[in-house]
Amino acid sequence: MWFSKSHFKPNGKTALVVGASQGLGVEIALKLYQQNCTVILVARTAPRLQQQVKRIQNTVGETNGATASYIACDVSDYNNCVKLWDEIVQRNQDPDFIFCCAGSSIPKLFNDLSGEEISSGVTVNYNTAVNVVHTGFKQVLAANPELPIKQYKKRHIILFSSVVSFFPFIGYAQYAPMKAAIQSLSLILRQELGPYNYRVSCVFPGNFQSEGYTEEQKTKPEITKTIEGPSVAIGGDECAEIVLDKLSKGYDTVTTDFVGWLLGSSVLGTLPRCWGFFQVIMSLIFSIVEPIALWVVFRDIAKYFDNRKKPVTVIEEVEESNKDK
Numbered sequence: 001m002w003f004s005k006s007h008f009k010p011n012g013k014t015a016l017v018v019g020a021s022q023g024l025g026v027e028i029a030l031k032l033y034q035q036n037c038t039v040i041l042v043a044r045t046a047p048r049l050q051q052q053v054k055r056i057q058n059t060v061g062e063t064n065g066a067t068a069s070y071i072a073c074d075v076s077d078y079n080n081c082v083k084l085w086d087e088i089v090q091r092n093q094d095p096d097f098i099f100c101c102a103g104s105s106i107p108k109l110f111n112d113l114s115g116e117e118i119s120s121g122v123t124v125n126y127n128t129a130v131n132v133v134h135t136g137f138k139q140v141l142a143a144n145p146e147l148p149i150k151q152y153k154k155r156h157i158i159l160f161s162s163v164v165s166f167f168p169f170i171g172y173a174q175y176a177p178m179k180a181a182i183q184s185l186s187l188i189l190r191q192e193l194g195p196y197n198y199r200v201s202c203v204f205p206g207n208f209q210s211e212g213y214t215e216e217q218k219t220k221p222e223i224t225k226t227i228e229g230p231s232v233a234i235g236g237d238e239c240a241e242i243v244l245d246k247l248s249k250g251y252d253t254v255t256t257d258f259v260g261w262l263l264g265s266s267v268l269g270t271l272p273r274c275w276g277f278f279q280v281i282m283s284l285i286f287s288i289v290e291p292i293a294l295w296v297v298f299r300d301i302a303k304y305f306d307n308r309k310k311p312v313t314v315i316e317e318v319e320e321s322n323k324d325k
C-alpha cells in the first residue's frame with residue numbers, strides 16, 4: 001500500500017543481482033548495499049564486475065555486516081546457472097532477493113535484423129531470467145527435502161520486463177515479445193512458487209539512462225524514437241529508487257513513469273494492480289480512445305516509410321540533372 005513501506009526490508013538480507021556489471025542492476029545493488037544488504041553481482045564480464053564491486057564498496061564505506069561480491073557467469077546457459085547456485089551454496093549464502101535485471105534490446109526494423117540478433121533477443125532477455133529462477137528454485141527444493149512447504153523461508157523474485165510488453169511497437173521485434181514472455185512467466189511463478197513463500201514481482205520500466213540504453217539508441221529507427229517520445233529517459237539511479245520504493249510499498253506490478261502506468265492499464269488481465277481503481281477507469285478511457293491513438297501511430301508509420309523512399313528520389317534527381325547536361 002502507498003502509505004506503508006514495510007514490504008521490502010533489505011537490512012541484513014542477501015540479494016543476488018543478475019545483470020549487475022552496468023546499468024540498472026548495479027544501481028539497485030548499490031542501493032541495497034547502502035541499506036546493509038549483502039549483494040552478489042552477476043554478469044558475464046569479470047573485470048567490469050570487479051570494478052563495480054569496488055565502486056559500491058568505496059561509495060558506501062563501512063557496513064553493518066553486509067558484503068559485496070561477484071560471480072562471473074553467462075546465465076543464458078542453463079548449466080552455468082546450476083554452477084552459479086552451487087557456488088552460492090558453497091559460499092554459505094541463500095539469497096532472499098533475486099533480481100533478474102539482465103537483458104537488452106537491438107532496436108531495428110524487422111527487415112534489418114539478422115538471425116543471430118533474433119536469437120540473442122531470446123537468450124539475453126528470456127533465458128537469463130527463466131534459467132536463474134528455475135535452477136535457484138530446484139536448488140532450494142533439494143536443500144530442504146523434508147520441509148513442509150509453508151515453512152520455506154520468505155524469498156522474493158524480481159523480474160524485469162518493459163513497457164513494450166504492454167504496448168509492443170515498430171522497432172522492437174527482437175525484444176518486446178521476450179519481455180511479454182517475462183510478464184507471462186511472472187504470472188505463472190506467482191502461482192507455482194507462491195505456495196513456497198516466494199513473492200514474485202515484475203518491473204515494467206520505461207526508458208532510463210544506462211550503457212545498454214546508449215547502445216540501443218545507435219540502431220533505433222527514427223520512427224521508434226518518435227513513438228516512444230513520451231517515455232523520456234529518466235536517470236538509472238532514479239529508476240532504481242522508484243523500483244525499490246514501489247517494492248517496499250508492496251506493489252508487484254512496478255512501472256517507473258506515468259506513461260508506463262497508463263499503458264499498463266490497457267492490459268490489466270491477471271496482473272497485480274497498482275492504484276487498481278484508477279486503472280479500471282483508465283482502461284475504460286483507453287479502450288475508447290485506443291482506435292484514434294493507434295490511427296495516429298499508423299499514420300506516423302506510413303509517413304516514415306514514405307520518407308524512406310527519399311534516397312531513390314535523390315538518385316532520380318541526379319539522373320534528371322545528368323539528362324540536362
Ligand SMILES: NC(=O)C1=CN([C@@H]2O[C@H](COP(=O)(O)OP(=O)(O)OC[C@H]3O[C@@H](n4cnc5c(N)ncnc54)[C@H](OP(=O)(O)O)[C@@H]3O)[C@@H](O)[C@H]2O)C=CC1
Pocket residue numbers: 018019020021022023024025042043044045048073074075076077100101102103104105123124128160161162163204205206207208209210211212213
Ligand atoms: N534501459 C532502458 O531504457 C530499459 C531497460 N529495460 C530492462 O531493464 C533491464 C536493465 O536494463 P539496462 O540497465 O539498460 O541494461 P544494460 O544493457 O545496461 O545492462 C545489462 C546487464 O546484463 C548483463 N548481461 C547481459 N547478458 C547476460 C548474460 N547472458 N548473463 C549474465 N549477465 C548478462 C550485462 O553484463 P555483461 O555484458 O557483462 O554480461 C549487464 O550487466 C534489462 O532487462 C532491460 O531490458 C526495460 C525497459 C527500459
Ligand SMILES: CCCCCCCCCCCCCCCC(=O)[C@@H](N)CO
Pocket residue numbers: 104105162163164167205206207208213216227228229230231259290293294297
Ligand atoms: C495505442 C497508442 C498508444 C501510444 C502511446 C505512446 C507511448 C509509448 C511509450 C513507450 C515507452 C517504451 C519504453 C521502452 C523501453 C525499453 O524497453 C527499451 N529502452 C529497451 O531497453
